[in-house]
Amino acid sequence: MPKAQQSASPSGGVLAAMSALILAVLLAALDQTIVSTALPRIAEDLNGFDDIAWVSAAYLLASTAVTPLWGKLGDMFGRKSLYLASTSIFLIASVACGLAQDLPELIGARVLQGMGGGGMIVLTFALVGDIVRPGERGRYQGMFGSVYGVASIVGPLLGGVFTDQLSWRWAFLVNLPVGAVALVIAARALPAATRRTAARIDYLGSLLLAAIATGLVLVTSFGERWGWTSPSIAGLIAATVLLAALLVPVERRAAAPVLPPAVFASRTVVFSSLIGFAANAAMFAVLVYLPTYLQIVRGVSATLSGFFMLPLVAGLVMSQTLAGRWAARAALLRRILLAGLLANLAGLLLLGTIGGGTGTLVLSGYFLVTGLGIGMVPMVVMTTVQNSVPTADLGAASAVVTFARSIGAAFGVAVFGALLNAGFAHRTRSLPVTGGFDPARPGTIAQLPAGLRDTARDAFAHATAAGYLWVAPALVAGTLLAVFLKPARTQGRAAEHQPPSVVRPPQAADAGSEESLPAA
Structure with a gap:
């Protein structure tokens, strides 16, 4: 193709493929946030209050456990067929979740759904490495982070609408139409592998x-x-x-190790994974518990709490868009990562000052700074790793980072929740109340008399602020790791001069190539 046509503008095939991948990420991201809103009604309908936590834990457990295996199988047998298979598993399991008649059935279906969702996520990130040249990966990886930010706000709103106006079952069944569109586009647009390995799993x-x-x-x-x-x-x-x-x-x-030692021998992969762990721990502590702060302390509804969070989402989308453009130059990756971590750290320190009387405008400013920091890190981490490994290890390396980020998210939510509950219980132990108020369950604040309710809300605000200060050291550690991170430039620079990948029908692929990703 003439050089004049090798522009930075993506081809129609790449755009179609990316649209399918973005829809898949949207499904996986929305699944958790929609379901969290529906959990109380699910527990009531299925008579399972004691074990309702397993509905979320089962999905997280299964998706995290299978992530490295999906990544390695993609390296061995090609990613397109496995991506279609994992998406199909996710959709079939969504139907099973929507039709479940008791809690054990729902938990079992959530395990299956998590197995499919784990494959969707890691193969999506790896496929970006297949269809986009290194200099453009940051821009596209940034889209996925924006999807997560939007899902964190839209998910609870949709979950509330489905639960109140229709049924909690639609929190699962809504996956079908979106997933069907993603499957059709992916089947036509994603590149097909032509090489198979004879190595044993x-x-x-x-x-x-x-x-x-x-x-x-x-x-x-x-x-x-x-x-x-x-x-x-x-x-x-x-x-x-x-x-x-x-x-x-x-x-x-x-x-054929599921986690190749060569991947772990790379300091870039190891440091990036640890940074991803720390950043995701902080990010999910923010995304999960700030709405709770708004609902309890500010007394807003779940719907309005989403609107209050819009400055955070705006900062997230803005920073990812800019960072995606800057990341085209490999030399800037570490600077972007450091800027994101420092902005995220600044956001946490600002959130560490919130109280019961913090004004809306001030909160919006804090949320904006936090969003700017959150937006830069995940995209740069994944891009840095993918640019540092050969194509044969893209899936395994992407899986390592995804695994670390998943565990980081789980740790962030769990540790922050424990700190929040402990801090709130400590601050309310002297309240002159008896009966149903349980300081370990902040939702019981509504049962208090008006005067004591204000005191309890203020205690909850300060406990939330203290929790963010306790999480901040994780980002300090991540920032120190980023200082010593040296993104590999050799592969990125060599590939930088390659024209962007395009997708063509499988029959047009060269029989001897590893993937059907011919140069434009």
Whole structure:
């Protein structure tokens, strides 16, 4: 193709493929936020208040456990067919969730849904590495972060509408029309692999990794409920550490390890994964608990809390758009990452000053700064890793980062929740109340008399602020790692001169190529 046609503008094939991938990410992101709003009604209808936490934990557990396996299988057998399979599993499981008649059925369907969702996410990130040249990856990866930000606001609103006006079952069934469109577009637009590997699947490594993920998710999801010092949690932690120690020699001996040692030998991959862990812990502590602060302290509805969060979403989208453009130059990746981490840290420190009387305009400013920081980090982390590994390891490397970010999100929500509840209980232990008020359940604030209710709301505001100050050191650690991070430039620069990938029908692919991603 003449140079005049090799512009920065993406081809129609790339745009079509990206639209399918964005729809898939939207499904996976909305699934958690919509369902969280519907949980109380689900517990009521299915008579499962004691075990309702498993509805969310089952999805998180399954999606985290299978993420590395999906990534490795994509490297071995091609990503398109596996992407279509994982999306189909997700949609079938969504139907099963919507039709569940009791809680065990719903939890089982959520496990299956998580297995599909985990594949959708990691294969989406890896497919971007296939269809977009390194210099353009940041711009497209940034779109996915914007989707997460929008889903964090839109999801609870849709969940409330479905639950109140229709049925909680629509929180799952709504996936079908969107997913069907994504499947049709993906089947036509995504590149098909023409190469298959004869290596055996690393079953033992996959099993160990799934068990490690299970232990981590169970500890984070139920640590507070079961007791952080209880024998159950202590046993889970010990077993997880032991399994992690066993995984190292198993992966070194495997013919096709699910986590290739070469990937972990890369300081770029290891540091980026740790940064992703810290950044996601902070991000989800913000996205999950700021709406709670608004609803309890400011007394707004779930719908209005979404509108209050719009400055955060605006900052997120703005920073990702700008960072995606700047990331075309590999030399700027670390600077963008540092800027994002520092802005995120500044946002957390500002949130650490909020109280019961903090004004709306001031809150909006704090939210904007936090959103600007949140938006830059995930995209740059994934782009940095993908530019540092060969195409054959794109799936495995993307899976490592995705795995670390998933565990970081779980830890962030769990640790912040524990800090919030402990801080709130400490600040309200002297309240002269009896009866149904439980300081470990902030929702019972509404049961207090008017005067005491204001005191309790102020205590909740200060407990929230203190929680953000406790989370801030995680971002300090991530910033220090970013200082010593050296994004690989060799592969990125070599590929920078390659024309952007385009998608063409499978029959047009070269038989000897690894993926049907011919140059334009």
